[in-house]
Amino acid sequence: MRIRLTFSKQGALRYTGHLDLHTLIERAARRAQLPLAYSQGFHPTPKIQLASALPLGFSSRAEMMDIWLTTEDSEVSASKLRSDLQATLPRDIQILDIQIVDDRAPALQTQLIASEYEATIPDEHASNLTIRLAALVDALSLPRVRRGKTYDLRPLIESLALAPPSAPLSRNTGEGSGVRVFMRLTAREGATGRPEEVLSALDIPPEDVRVERTRLIFQG
Amino acid sequence: MLTPEQIETKLDRILLKVQKPGRYVGGELNSILKDWDSVSLRAALIFPDIYDIGVSNVGLKILYDQINQREDALAERAYAPWTDMEALMREHGIPLYTLESKRPLSGFDLLGFTLPYETLYTNALNILDLAGIPLRAEERDLSHPIVIAGGHSTTNPEPMHAFIDAFVIGEGEEVIHDIINAVQKFKSLQVGMFEPSNFQTFKRENLLLELARIPGVYVPRFYQPHYMDDGTIERMDALAEGIANPIVKRIVAKLPPPPTKFIVPNIEVVHNRASVEIMRGCTRGCRFCQAGMITRPVRERSVEEVVAAAREAIQSSGFEELALMSLSSSDYTHIMELVTAIGEEFKDKKLVVSLPSLRIESVSVDLMDKLRDRRGSGFTLAPEAATERMRRIINKFIPDEDIINTTREIYRRGWTTIKLYFMIGHPSETLEDVQAIADLCKRVIAEGRKVAGMRVKLNAGVSTFVPKPQTPFQWVACDTRENILAKQDLLRRQLRDKNIKLSWTKPDDTLLEAFLSRGDRKLADVVYTAWKNGARFDAWGDQMKFDVWMNAFAEHGLDPAFYTHRPRRTDEIFAWDHITAAVRKNFLFQDFRQSLEGQIRVDCRLNCFACGILPTFIDVRRDHPGEGWKCPDVKTPKRERVVNSKQLSVISNQALALPQVHRDNVSGGVLPEVEGAVVGD
Numbered sequence: 001m002r003i004r005l006t007f008s009k010q011g012a013l014r015y016t017g018h019l020d021l022h023t024l025i026e027r028a029a030r031r032a033q034l035p036l037a038y039s040q041g042f043h044p045t046p047k048i049q050l051a052s053a054l055p056l057g058f059s060s061r062a063e064m065m066d067i068w069l070t071t072e073d074s075e076v077s078a079s080k081l082r083s084d085l086q087a088t089l090p091r092d093i094q095i096l097d098i099q100i101v102d103d104r105a106p107a108l109q110t111q112l113i114a115s116e117y118e119a120t121i122p123d124e125h126a127s128n129l130t131i132r133l134a135a136l137v138d139a140l141s142l143p144r145v146r147r148g149k150t151y152d153l154r155p156l157i158e159s160l161a162l163a164p165p166s167a168p169l170s171r172n173t174g175e176g177s178g179v180r181v182f183m184r185l186t187a188r189e190g191a192t193g194r195p196e197e198v199l200s201a202l203d204i205p206p207e208d209v210r211v212e213r214t215r216l217i218f219q220g
Numbered sequence: 221m222l223t224p225e226q227i228e229t230k231l232d233r234i235l236l237k238v239q240k241p242g243r244y245v246g247g248e249l250n251s252i253l254k255d256w257d258s259v260s261l262r263a264a265l266i267f268p269d270i271y272d273i274g275v276s277n278v279g280l281k282i283l284y285d286q287i288n289q290r291e292d293a294l295a296e297r298a299y300a301p302w303t304d305m306e307a308l309m310r311e312h313g314i315p316l317y318t319l320e321s322k323r324p325l326s327g328f329d330l331l332g333f334t335l336p337y338e339t340l341y342t343n344a345l346n347i348l349d350l351a352g353i354p355l356r357a358e359e360r361d362l363s364h365p366i367v368i369a370g371g372h373s374t375t376n377p378e379p380m381h382a383f384i385d386a387f388v389i390g391e392g393e394e395v396i397h398d399i400i401n402a403v404q405k406f407k408s409l410q411v412g413m414f415e416p417s418n419f420q421t422f423k424r425e426n427l428l429l430e431l432a433r434i435p436g437v438y439v440p441r442f443y444q445p446h447y448m449d450d451g452t453i454e455r456m457d458a459l460a461e462g463i464a465n466p467i468v469k470r471i472v473a474k475l476p477p478p479p480t481k482f483i484v485p486n487i488e489v490v491h492n493r494a495s496v497e498i499m500r501g502c503t504r505g506c507r508f509c510q511a512g513m514i515t516r517p518v519r520e521r522s523v524e525e526v527v528a529a530a531r532e533a534i535q536s537s538g539f540e541e542l543a544l545m546s547l548s549s550s551d552y553t554h555i556m557e558l559v560t561a562i563g564e565e566f567k568d569k570k571l572v573v574s575l576p577s578l579r580i581e582s583v584s585v586d587l588m589d590k591l592r593d594r595r596g597s598g599f600t601l602a603p604e605a606a607t608e609r610m611r612r613i614i615n616k617f618i619p620d621e622d623i624i625n626t627t628r629e630i631y632r633r634g635w636t637t638i639k640l641y642f643m644i645g646h647p648s649e650t651l652e653d654v655q656a657i658a659d660l661c662k663r664v665i666a667e668g669r670k671v672a673g674m675r676v677k678l679n680a681g682v683s684t685f686v687p688k689p690q691t692p693f694q695w696v697a698c699d700t701r702e703n704i705l706a707k708q709d710l711l712r713r714q715l716r717d718k719n720i721k722l723s724w725t726k727p728d729d730t731l732l733e734a735f736l737s738r739g740d741r742k743l744a745d746v747v748y749t750a751w752k753n754g755a756r757f758d759a760w761g762d763q764m765k766f767d768v769w770m771n772a773f774a775e776h777g778l779d780p781a782f783y784t785h786r787p788r789r790t791d792e793i794f795a796w797d798h799i800t801a802a803v804r805k806n807f808l809f810q811d812f813r814q815s816l817e818g819q820i821r822v823d824c825r826l827n828c829f830a831c832g833i834l835p836t837f838i839d840v841r842r843d844h845p846g847e848g849w850k851c852p853d854v855k856t857p858k859r860e861r862v863v864n865s866k867q868l869s870v871i872s873n874q875a876l877a878l879p880q881v882h883r884d885n886v887s888g889g890v891l892p893e894v895e896g897a898v899v900g901d
Contacts, residue, residue, distance in 0.1 A: 012247025015240075016487055019488070056236070207234075
């Protein structure tokens with residue numbers, strides 16, 4: 001069977017990277033005695049697929065992943081799986097939703113089209129922020145160099161604005177109040193917008209900013 | 221002192237600038253965060269290397285459990301920050317903190333370092349400095365934590381004597397409680413007292429004296445060495461009443477239940493595994509092996525206990541690997557039964573089981589076959605030497621034919637890579653002995669090709685021997701740089717087969733280990749100066765700065781060769797002679813002499829050689845008879861007659877002539893006299 005988890009990733013686990021998260025989930029499943037399905041071949045690995053890698057240091061309240069189990073769909077309920085797995089996960093991961101999905105459904109990665117983020121900008125970097133955001137949005141192109149390649153950041157930005165005051169407060173705003181910026185960036189294969197690139201384009205050092213992924217957006 | 225919240229806020233600003241920030245944030249499964257105010261003693265346990273290495277250390281895990289099981293105490297963890305993190309912590313004024321509560325180390329009552337090897341010394345100093353604690357014990361007052369250290373390198377604690385308040389000699393499971401009780405009692409007397417600061421220094425000394433009176437605890441400030449004109453030790457005086465001289469190591473009569481709730485890191489570390497210690501100590505008596513000499517007696521856990529602990533450890537951690545730990549797996553009495561039971565328990569669980577230190581014999585291949593789930597991993601054996609003469613000298617006697625037959629069988633059963641460990645620099649080694657290492661490797665590969673074709677590979681790990689304190693080789697000199705280089709050069713020239721991968725230890729690393737492990741108190745200044753001038757992470761090949769060490773020696777007018785290359789007089793009093801692992805110096809010397817004569821000693825399970833363990837712990841053994849220990853049973857009642865020490869050598873010689881004597885025969889005849897022999901010493 002194939003289960004689809006939606007979960008948050010906070011606190012110390014912000015510093016656990018994509019590959020390490022795979023291992024972490026694998027161990028949690030083993031502790032919960034969930035029978036993971038393994039790939040075939042010389043080095044079998046558990047079949048776990050994350051929708052999208054979350055950059056190191058980001059928290060999230062909207063990560064998604066598929067896990068394949070050798071159990072049949074009828075043998076166990078989603079709510080039982082949820083409580084079993086939650087009990088063995090570190091406290092910084094909270095399962096928000098669990099669904100049993102069709103084994104033939106397309107992979108999450110191929111369906112993802114955009115991600116939404118909330119960045120908390122420290123006050124010292126926040127002067128004239130509205131104007132700077134507008135300048136970025138109004139630009140026809142934003143050529144940037146990443147890993148030696150030049151690309152245009154502008155088409156990857158779908159939305160960029162100060163977060164409305166009514167937006168729910170992120171749990172990890174850190175010190176001071178800061179100013180929150182909302183961004184929606186494309187997340188298609190070969191066209192993934194990166195919040196840290198947007199921050200750099202705003203002349204804000206990304207390492208000074210708390211970023212939280214707030215939503216993954218899929219086709220259909 | 222910064223609060224945990226202040227430290228976390230500062231960390232947030234720097235963590236994305238360092239490699240692997242996950243090292244510095246804690247939050248792991250099975251880590252324990254207790255209410256700070258609910259206990260009367262707070263300990264920080266420290267592995268002075270990076271998290272990736274330290275987090276899986278079993279020794280500290282045992283103490284972490286021991287302390288946290290108490291309602292009146294808590295233990296948290298800290299590790300050495302890597303150089304990038306250290307720089308940022310200093311720049312941002314972040315003191316070293318524990319991962320659990322993010323409190324600065326300076327706020328704890330007790331700091332416990334593990335020092336399993338000497339190349340951690342400068343890191344320990346650096347950690348104290350990052351914690352804002354005076355490095356020298358004499359400069360600390362009551363506002364500072366008590367700094368203790370344990371681990372194998374404390375068999376010679378002298379190079380670190382100036383920095384550590386109290387060393388724990390031997391096993392920590394019981395003595396840690398004695399120490400905690402003493403500190404708690406002392407703290408309770410402190411409450412509400414008015415004290416000028418000079419009075420405080422005096423009071424700290426009172427607590428340290430209490431600690432010094434605990435068996436197995438060494439507080440250097442209460443001991444004073446006197447030197448001879450040639451710089452060697454004349455004697456070591458105890459300066460206080462009621463403290464031991466020599467300090468005898470602590471042991472536990474029976475191994476307590478092993479830890480099963482392992483910390484599960486949220487990032488990739490060196491050893492991603494749960495470990496169960498199946499046996500402590502070793503009866504083989506390899507003369508180069510410090511661990512084998514200082515961890516006696518051999519005590520085993522039962523198969524049932526090991527299997528139950530392994531089940532619980534894997535269940536609570538979800539680790540993909542289980543290590544069954546001991547110094548010599550093959551010598552565990554019920555090894556086949558254990559391996560069968562473990563294989564059965566974890567069948568179809570995709571678990572890798574590692575079984576270190578297997579003897580070179582076909583049974584070992586059967587054992588590994590039972591455990592193997594995924595082919596492709598290597599098979600490791602340690603012949604250590606390649607000529608019969610050398611194997612007799614080091615007392616690890618394995619005929620070439622056994623090595624060839626075993627390795628051939630390993631290749632035949634489908635392992636493609638074998639790792640063979642050797643050492644160069646053994647006493648009296650010649651280039652012929654080194655050549656034999658190359659010849660043996662070539663023969664192993666040639667025989668492997670006959671059964672498994674051209675794909676077979678061999679990794680030859682050739683380290684350089686360091687004569688360690690408390691071993692039969694403590695009298696010999698370390699090989700010189702010129703000799704080491706010539707021997708390594710020979711191996712490189714001889715082993716050019718593309719399927720043989722040779723690795724070796726740099727002479728700088730060997731010499732550093734040699735003078736740190738064999739040093740006296742004068743070396744403390746060298747360690748301090750080397751640290752001050754940038755030495756740290758000395759165990760890391762790319763970080764070690766040998767010239768900094770040489771300059772530190774020069775600055776203090778000391779010669780490293782005095783410690784590394786000087787042949788020791790047979791009657792020399794060593795800098796570490798006031799510390800004993802309960803293996804008598806006479807026994808070690810006799811074993812050294814037998815080494816020079818090429819005489820081997822068999823497994824001491826077959827034949828007790830009266831090393832000194834039993835007389836020292838005779839009451840413990842009498843109270844714990846039977847299979848648990850591998851020493852002979854004590855059948856004499858308490859307070860046996862005293863026999864003079866001359867009889868001891870006679871007994872040992874007899875024992876040597878009768879290598880097949882059964883344990884029971886030995887226990888009846890030899891022991892009462894052995895007991896007396898030590899009294900007469």
